[in-house]
Amino acid sequence: MGKRVAICAVSQIKMDSDYWYMRFQNMLLPCLESIVEQTGVTFDLEKGIRDIITNSDDVFDARTISNNGVTDVVGAHFRGEEKMAQEGINGLGYAMASILSGHDDVILFMGHCKESQTENRLMNTNLAFDPFYTRPLGLDFLNASAFQAREYMKKSGVTDEHLAKVVVRSRKNAKKNPNAIESKQVTLKEVMKSPLLADPIRQLHQWPVTDWAFGMLLCCEERAKEFTDNPVWLTGFGNCMDSFFLGDKDLTSNFSLKKASERAYKMAGIKDPKRDFDVVELKDLFAYQLPMWAEGVGIVDENKGGEWIDGDGPDKQNVNLSGGMLSGSPLLLGGVARTIECVLQLRGEAGKRQVKGAKRAIAQGTYGAAGQHQAVVILEK
Amino acid sequence: MAEYFGVKVEDIFNTMQERFRPEGAQGVDASFGYDITGEGKWKLTVRDEKMTIEQTGDLSGCAVVTVTDGETFVGVNIGKVDGMSAFSSGKFKAEGDLGALGKTAKMFRKFVPLKKEMSIRDYLMDMFGTVASRFKAGAAEGVDVVFAFDLGGEYGGKWSVIIKDKTCRVIDRIEGKPTVKLEFMDAKDYVDFSLGKIDAQSLLAAGRAAVAGEINLALKWAEFFDKYVDPMGSGEKEQELLVLKKTISVEQRYATGPVMGKFLNGLKDKKIIGLKCSGCGKIMLPAVEVCADCRVRASEWVEVGPKGQVRYMEYVYYASPDPLTGETRETPYGMLNILLDGCKGNETFAHLVRRDQIDRIQNGWNEASGTRVRPVWSKNRTGSIHDIEYFEIDE
Incomplete structure (x- = not known):
């Protein structure tokens, strides 16, 4: 195993379903101020922050090339700023590459997303499809996921009731998470009676529209003590991009997740994913994805998603104690939100949902x- | 009339009627003149979504007259010459209202030159006719060789390509003993081979071609000559090259937050307010949350202007169109950076200047003061940058 990268501090604003009174600059500033306060880091060109990674996407910002408005509020003026429009979790990979390659010692990583600003949430994800063939047919992340959900549920014995269980459990966990925006308790019956959006996905199966911003300070192993007494170590990262056209891939194979996990496990020396993790946070945009991604990262045997839910697997393996995506997180930043939740757990700062040790x-x-x-x-701690 | 890129100037004008798009001519009521040096003058008149084109010596009454040469005119129309560079180099001039000229682009479908079919004989003539122009003299230092081509079949013939003293010439016969001789049973195979449709190996294996003399030299052809480019293009039919119109529009709202909101509300009240940095004292205009230099929140509101002096002004002749309507503002127009009263250094504010005053504006620079200007407020103010229509000279 190579050198480790330290996460010295994380910050976030509370998740909200509509920050109508703030523009994204107003959301990012408190995150930056909190990082500076927690760590004492400066923008000194010798010892402080020289490189910043920012994460945003025009489509949520109601303006084009929106990241030109980010620079000043993340302190990137006269500094390097790498701008990323991609699931935020990749920023950790970039930060890691930057630090482990020796490009820089200290990386500030900031991101924001305002899902609330679009008239209809489906318009955003419809834009993710090619403009000539599939976008005009109305594909979006909801109905694309329904394709996958149907096939996956058949393959892994997951029923409508299992999905309801996932939602009920998420709401229960969300009660212990002060940052969650969807913690209203629901019953199995209510979930199973909620309207179908694209069979088998129901109204209560999807993540809520969320506005959110975060900050994170990462640095090399040698300098971590300058900024924190309680570092969390980033020891593995892996990612993988599958085919763009939906029909070009096997929707239930979990190919890209298995590859991403394999790479991360190799880097971090993980031998048995079923036993090696004390906390697991998965980006379950829709309820069916909790068991499906659990199979993908290998904490559940292939095709055993249904049995896993029946056997209280999610509780036994401490999966999404935060409530997960279903209790709130913006689409762009779900992976970072999951990471920050893990950091809080490892630092022992997860409050009522804390996993001991x-x-x-x-x-x-x-x-x-x-x-x-x-x-x-x-x-790792 | 001369041809440029295989197209005559009159071809462009004669096809205007069939290329006319009434939907692109909505609201246009004007004449457009074309003065093509050495070719003639044409007048296009557009009214009520109808058009007429006439060749005439009289271009009076035209909103704008395009003055250029035949090659540039045809080149720009068929996309062989870049319009912007022709414009900036002065090869393509427009006298009059440039904004009006921009409208003509939307009134016509693009001119597509008619393609003539090329026979095997046409290809052979073109291939050997362009050999000398494709010759790379720099690669032929000390080379003294003769490539002979003996092409059979109905359209065939004999050619020799002679390289000597870094020059190249082509004759339509074979003399004496060439350095290397390429024989093709059928000239069509040679054409296909040159166009990359068939490979030499399979022709040789099938006995449809043979090489005699210094075989290695035959392989060196590509070192001495640029590749032959098919004048018929890739062989794609023009109709298959579609242009798809796309306008992406998503209904969204933009939350201004308190700082931007206060600034825009100020404009509504005919006030220009900035935020002052508590660290360095810089005034941010328009107001933003944070001083980028000091990385601290700015919290002290200060009202500045509304009068001030011009720091920089520029003349714009080529205006960016509105992305949704395609409309462009009238040119030339002047963009300003104004040092409003109460501001210093680079704390300038950007806006427009009254169009009829652009020639009277002086830039302020170091000790020299710029022209004094004042805002002209819009009657109907909504909290936008257009609440100020423009700045005018304060006199």
């Missing part, structure tokens, strides 16, 4: 239609 965690993020792109990070 948590030593190692895995966070997963996905972007694109039906899990096209997948990324995984391994975090």
